[in-house]
Amino acid sequence: MTGPLTGSGPDTDAARARLAARQAGLLAALVAGGPVPPGFDPAQVRAQATGLAAKRRDTAAKVAPALPRLLGTRYGPLFLAYARSHPQTGGYRADARAFAAWALAEGEGLDADARTALARWLDPAPERPPGPLARLRRVLRPGRDA
Amino acid sequence: MTSPALHAEEQHTPAPTTGADRTTGTTPAAGTAPTAGPTPAAGTARRLGVGLGWRSEIDTVVERQPGLDWVEVVAENICAGHLPESLRILLDRGLTVVPHGVGLGLGGADRPDPARLARLAGTAGALGSPLVTEHLAFVRAGGLEAGHLLPVPRSRDALRVIAENVRIAQDQLPVPLALENIAAQLAWPDDELTEGQFLAELVERTGVRLLIDVANLHTNRVNLGVDPAAELDRLPLEALAYVHVAGGTMVDGVWHDTHAHPVTEPVLEVLAELCARTAPPGVLLERDAAFPPPAELAAELDAIRRVLDGGGTR
Numbered sequence: 001m002t003g004p005l006t007g008s009g010p011d012t013d014a015a016r017a018r019l020a021a022r023q024a025g026l027l028a029a030l031v032a033g034g035p036v037p038p039g040f041d042p043a044q045v046r047a048q049a050t051g052l053a054a055k056r057r058d059t060a061a062k063v064a065p066a067l068p069r070l071l072g073t074r075y076g077p078l079f080l081a082y083a084r085s086h087p088q089t090g091g092y093r094a095d096a097r098a099f100a101a102w103a104l105a106e107g108e109g110l111d112a113d114a115r116t117a118l119a120r121w122l123d124p125a126p127e128r129p130p131g132p133l134a135r136l137r138r139v140l141r142p143g144r145d146a
Numbered sequence: 147m148t149s150p151a152l153h154a155e156e157q158h159t160p161a162p163t164t165g166a167d168r169t170t171g172t173t174p175a176a177g178t179a180p181t182a183g184p185t186p187a188a189g190t191a192r193r194l195g196v197g198l199g200w201r202s203e204i205d206t207v208v209e210r211q212p213g214l215d216w217v218e219v220v221a222e223n224i225c226a227g228h229l230p231e232s233l234r235i236l237l238d239r240g241l242t243v244v245p246h247g248v249g250l251g252l253g254g255a256d257r258p259d260p261a262r263l264a265r266l267a268g269t270a271g272a273l274g275s276p277l278v279t280e281h282l283a284f285v286r287a288g289g290l291e292a293g294h295l296l297p298v299p300r301s302r303d304a305l306r307v308i309a310e311n312v313r314i315a316q317d318q319l320p321v322p323l324a325l326e327n328i329a330a331q332l333a334w335p336d337d338e339l340t341e342g343q344f345l346a347e348l349v350e351r352t353g354v355r356l357l358i359d360v361a362n363l364h365t366n367r368v369n370l371g372v373d374p375a376a377e378l379d380r381l382p383l384e385a386l387a388y389v390h391v392a393g394g395t396m397v398d399g400v401w402h403d404t405h406a407h408p409v410t411e412p413v414l415e416v417l418a419e420l421c422a423r424t425a426p427p428g429v430l431l432e433r434d435a436a437f438p439p440p441a442e443l444a445a446e447l448d449a450i451r452r453v454l455d456g457g458g459t460r
Contacts (some may be wrong), residue, residue: 015307020255022290022299022336031290039335048296048331056293066374088291 032087053083056095064096070117071103071110078107085119101139163382191355192276192427194388196451198443201433205232207440208252211447214241219273226265226272233273244388245274251285252311252325263318270321275358277387279314279357282308282345295328299336300344308412309351316352317376324387327377329365329403329410340372342380349385356381359390360416361403361432367412370399374416378423388428391417391450405434409446414459421453427453 001088028034030049036042057079061068068075082099101122104118195215200208208217209232217236224233224245233243247266250258257273270278283295298304316323325348327341339347358381365373391414393407411433420426429450433443453459 012310015303016255016257019299019304019307020287022304022334023255023284023296024290024332027290027292027296030296031292034277040332044332048277051331051402052294059293077283088293089289090291133273 007032028087031083033084053080056083056088056092059092060099063092064100066121067096067100070121071114074107074109074114078103082107083136104139147174147189154371158213170237191387191427194244194430196447196454197242197388197428197430198271198447199246199430199432199434200233200236200243201437202230202232204433204437204443205230207437207443208232209235210440212445214310214447216242216244216430217426218244218279221266221269221278221393222249224269226268229272237273242276244275245269245273245278247278247280248295249285250280250315252280252315253282253296253304253308254284254286254311255307258311258315258318260318263315267319267369270319275321277355278319279324279326279387281326281328282341282348283328297328297330297332297341298344299334300339301334301336302338304336305339305344305347305351308437309348312348312352312354316354322355322387324357326357326359326390327362329359329362329369331369331400333370336375341366341382342377346380346382349382354385355387356373356383356385357385357387358391358420358426359389359392360420361392361394361409361413363416364413365394365401365403367416368396368399375419378416378420383420383424386424386426387419388430389420389426390430391446392432393446404436405432408438408442409449411459414449414453417450417453418459421456426454 002125022037025034025037026045029036029045030052032103036045057076060079061075067079071078079099082102086098088095100118100122104115104122110118114130119139123135123138196207196213197216197218198211198214200217200219202223208214217233219233224230229237237243245266250262250266252258266278269275281295282298285292285295285300298308312323312325325345327345330341345356349356354390358378363372363377366372367374385423391409392403392405393409393413394401394403394405395407396402417429431443431446431450437443449459
């Protein structure tokens, strides 16, 4: 080992703040389109960012297998487009629901059947299926992902 | 990897321990004792033997694997209050089950979350586990989730923080903690220590034990040019709790540690390098996806046993 063993003092708050800033900067570059922090190899950061997005796409598909089933080949590209503008802040189930809501509202190239299926997955029909306006209201209503 | 946030709100109820005796047993499992190489380091590590990662998709395959000594479960996938039936069967059979956490983020800037620690402690209690394991990694920062294990900046400044995190975790856990080296795809400009040196410092400062993933050492060799043998030389292997082995694949010159491909020769060669230095108390095969037929998993476990027996990587 190089250098003396300087035991952790009781107060690591300043070091924690420095570490928090460094890690937040890198993570923003990896998942939220932030700039590559100085000193990093941009190619390495890009490769890691691609890997994280793909893993997130695959994990969301695993916890919500209905989504790739309903969307078919559109699932992958749509999810990556969603992920670029929506960094993950919670769990994968919430992520899958947020993606479905986003795809319904903003996803390009979805046919009517896929949209109906997505809406139904987001909000399984009670006795009588709600009309399109009610569906839209439900989808846009926040706080339904918990 | 599963998201810890999926489970954070779940109640953890430490169930009655069904295997208190398993926490004290030290008798080596028959048939898997390494016959070559140095003696087990320090003799303090509990002997685990050869194990396989338990996953719900292959629960019955794991149950039927011949000669399996122990299993590891992804801690965040388990709820202490209702263990999967398959794990109950394995516990009743006397197999050791070790919870392997992926969501604590002990390498993060925040002090470890008490709720996550309590959940991990409850899982270890419910499983009667002799230890729990986590990673030298951060998984969240600035309100964002990485969904993956990311390397920490290996500076002395960060070392103070992470050593304190480890001590906080150790205080809250009922059994010893071991930390795993990770597969990295990028290097920090802040790095003053290698991963091996950083882990050695953590062992020295906290008494934490080590989980060495030889596939991750191979990954870092391919992607970052880190020499596995040199890293093994820097690690205090007397602190070794067990070893991970996993498969991966090369795409465009980049090694992907997928846990979804067969275990390759170079990974087993790193295992042999490790076995030349110490007799690992346990080795565990991780397979997370693209599950092969049971016979293929059995063959990979046999290949691991041959390396442990000093018979080379073939």
